[in-house]
Amino acid sequence: MAENLTRTILAEHLVDGELTPGAEIALRIDQTLTQDATGTMAYLQFEAMGVDRVRTDLSVSYVDHNTLQMGFRNPDDHRYLRSVAAKYGIVFSPPGLGICHQLHLENFAKPGATLIGSDSHTPTAGGIGSLAMGAGGLSVALAMAGEPYRIPCPKVVRVNLTGELTGWASAKDVILHLLGELTVKGGVGRVFEYAGEGVAGLSVPERAVITNMGAELGATTSIFPSDERTREFLRSMGREEDFREMVPAPDAAYDEEITIDLSALEPLAAAPHMPDIRTTIRELDGMKVDQVCIGSCTNSSYSDLKTVANLLAGRKTSDETDLLVSPGSKQVVKMLAGEDLLEPMLDCGARILECACGPCIGMGGSPPSGGVSARTYNRNFEGRSATRDAKIFLVSPATAAMTALRGEFADPATWGEPPLKPELPEHAPSIRHLFAYPPEGGSGVEIRRGPNIVPLEEFDPLPGTIEAEIALKVGDDITTDHILPAGAEITALRSNIPAISRHIFSRVDEGFVERADALDASVVVGGENYGQGSSREHAALAPRHLGVRAVIVKSLARIHRANLVNFGILPLLLADKADYDKLAQGGRLTIPAGEVTPGGEIEAATDSGETVRLVNDLAPSELEVIRAGGLLNHVKQTKQSG
Numbered sequence: 001m002a003e004n005l006t007r008t009i010l011a012e013h014l015v016d017g018e019l020t021p022g023a024e025i026a027l028r029i030d031q032t033l034t035q036d037a038t039g040t041m042a043y044l045q046f047e048a049m050g051v052d053r054v055r056t057d058l059s060v061s062y063v064d065h066n067t068l069q070m071g072f073r074n075p076d077d078h079r080y081l082r083s084v085a086a087k088y089g090i091v092f093s094p095p096g097l098g099i100c101h102q103l104h105l106e107n108f109a110k111p112g113a114t115l116i117g118s119d120s121h122t123p124t125a126g127g128i129g130s131l132a133m134g135a136g137g138l139s140v141a142l143a144m145a146g147e148p149y150r151i152p153c154p155k156v157v158r159v160n161l162t163g164e165l166t167g168w169a170s171a172k173d174v175i176l177h178l179l180g181e182l183t184v185k186g187g188v189g190r191v192f193e194y195a196g197e198g199v200a201g202l203s204v205p206e207r208a209v210i211t212n213m214g215a216e217l218g219a220t221t222s223i224f225p226s227d228e229r230t231r232e233f234l235r236s237m238g239r240e241e242d243f244r245e246m247v248p249a250p251d252a253a254y255d256e257e258i259t260i261d262l263s264a265l266e267p268l269a270a271a272p273h274m275p276d277i278r279t280t281i282r283e284l285d286g287m288k289v290d291q292v293c294i295g296s297c298t299n300s301s302y303s304d305l306k307t308v309a310n311l312l313a314g315r316k317t318s319d320e321t322d323l324l325v326s327p328g329s330k331q332v333v334k335m336l337a338g339e340d341l342l343e344p345m346l347d348c349g350a351r352i353l354e355c356a357c358g359p360c361i362g363m364g365g366s367p368p369s370g371g372v373s374a375r376t377y378n379r380n381f382e383g384r385s386a387t388r389d390a391k392i393f394l395v396s397p398a399t400a401a402m403t404a405l406r407g408e409f410a411d412p413a414t415w416g417e418p419p420l421k422p423e424l425p426e427h428a429p430s431i432r433h434l435f436a437y438p439p440e441g442g443s444g445v446e447i448r449r450g451p452n453i454v455p456l457e458e459f460d461p462l463p464g465t466i467e468a469e470i471a472l473k474v475g476d477d478i479t480t481d482h483i484l485p486a487g488a489e490i491t492a493l494r495s496n497i498p499a500i501s502r503h504i505f506s507r508v509d510e511g512f513v514e515r516a517d518a519l520d521a522s523v524v525v526g527g528e529n530y531g532q533g534s535s536r537e538h539a540a541l542a543p544r545h546l547g548v549r550a551v552i553v554k555s556l557a558r559i560h561r562a563n564l565v566n567f568g569i570l571p572l573l574l575a576d577k578a579d580y581d582k583l584a585q586g587g588r589l590t591i592p593a594g595e596v597t598p599g600g601e602i603e604a605a606t607d608s609g610e611t612v613r614l615v616n617d618l619a620p621s622e623l624e625v626i627r628a629g630g631l632l633n634h635v636k637q638t639k640q641s642g
Helices: 005-012 036-048 073-088 100-107 122-128 137-144 171-182 197-201 204-217 228-236 302-312 330-338 342-347 397-406 497-503 512-517 538-545 558-566 577-582 620-628 631-641
Strands: 014-016 024-027 031-035 058-062 091-093 114-117 131-134 149-152 155-162 190-195 221-223 256-261 268-270 278-280 291-294 322-325 372-375 391-394 466-473 522-525 548-553 570-574 588-591 601-606 611-615
Touching (some): 005 014, 005 131, 005 190, 005 221, 031 036, 036 073, 058 100, 114 137, 122 131, 122 221, 122 228, 137 631, 171 204, 171 278, 291 302, 302 330, 302 342, 302 397, 466 512, 558 570, 558 620, 570 577, 577 611
Parallel strands (some): 058 091, 155 190, 155 256, 466 522, 522 548, 548 570
Antiparallel strands (some): 014 024, 268 278, 268 391, 570 611, 588 601, 601 611
16 A cells, blocks of 8 residues: 555654554654743753763754743743753754744754654644654653654544635635634544645745644644755755655555645634634624734744735834734844845834744733734634733734734735735855754753752652542633643743642632642543643643642543643543533542553542543553653653663
């Protein structure tokens, strides 16, 4: 049987297991990336493994999230990250150089390589033909130590692109369309592999927009072939030697297929408060917009911002609308400056922000109370902007620019002639000299730790019986932003689990932490798609610190499920979803944890005398990890016994 691109790369990197959908596989990882909000904890975990040097082809530590250096916490973390990188053989990207996914695409991502990153939008590199996946920080730390990355083998979905984009439609509208069709849990257990005649019409930056936001589908990853468009991009970036043609066989087999007619797409938006609430810009005609934000790891490339600059040239934004622009990297800034494209943005009234994540994670640039903000970002979860009652719409850069000029959404039919697609220059200016490359040997490097960097605690093994109170019951689509909010105040505590744990579920139920503190053990009950969104492992690690021993839900998002396993929290699914109504916050539950078997069923008893049937989708190795009290414990035990 002819293989598709995804299975070809999986087969090349397969360490253990069989490529059967749903079966556990172990993959050799070529590259890793971290960012500073997740990286400090990942490197503390890496240090705990006692490995003297990273064992990947390339590992990069990016600083792009906590760049608001208010007080000592963030700069101390950055100093720690720089010293760890030098000691263990990791490339370091300092604050302000750019957003990790944009920088990795420009400088390091390779066709056919495997990449995992402690950020859920790591699949951005799929735009260049890399099999790139978001993961928890502990999984990334293990990969840096040379351990394989274990996941359920995904199904592969062929996304057949026909036709070509016309008018004002853009790559952002492709993924917004797909989200509207499949929802935020429609990609669970799947890789979306793009193919068909429409692929050739999309540049690598356009492809990366689609793969980046494919994370919102809950997918394992998304990937495009590596073809002549890929070669063009790598040549422009000064690294054509990294090109490798990677295309599926003409008769490659797939598990599922979806067709999108690019020529039928029109400008779309994701409406508050989920990326899959699709609407057309036409339908929003006349809605006033208080703020427009352009950038983030989704839409901050040279191509995106050149389109914006050309639309804004010689014009002024609405007096009632603020425009914020975050370039994706210093290379993007240099390219724009070299073509006099910064001036049109400045002259129209835009604020040019640092090359960092910024407003996307509530790090400055928040909308006013009750305000409407049109953003080229990838998530519009309630409160993520740091303004709880703001209404966030996700749109393309062209839509954002036209909205900023008018101060309101308007029918694209009134916008006039659509812009031409920008072409990358033959040779883009390089910024690779600004990365800090590690010395040949790091034995003499001193690790520098600030007072906010707290050592890891050791967790106890899973007990035979969990007798616990249901400390919290929540509904469907609880995101990791609900579990652990982002924003400047909280994100600065990512290296201090006792401190950051005080904010767990703070935007859902302010009394949760106090209740959890009063209990020896607790359980959280949730609905569908629990834990979607960011890869932040702190959304599992901090609840574990507070005594959460099990999560009982209708369904789980992939990365959060893996993080629960990594920290010894038992992820259980309701065999009968109607049993959700039997579980009440404040009630007590007895779970026979010692009777759990991989894929098996157990019965838990409530204090009201009812029973609830619980199942799991755990592999044997995952259950071993949970029984050990977490992955770090398990690795240490395995090494000691070996």
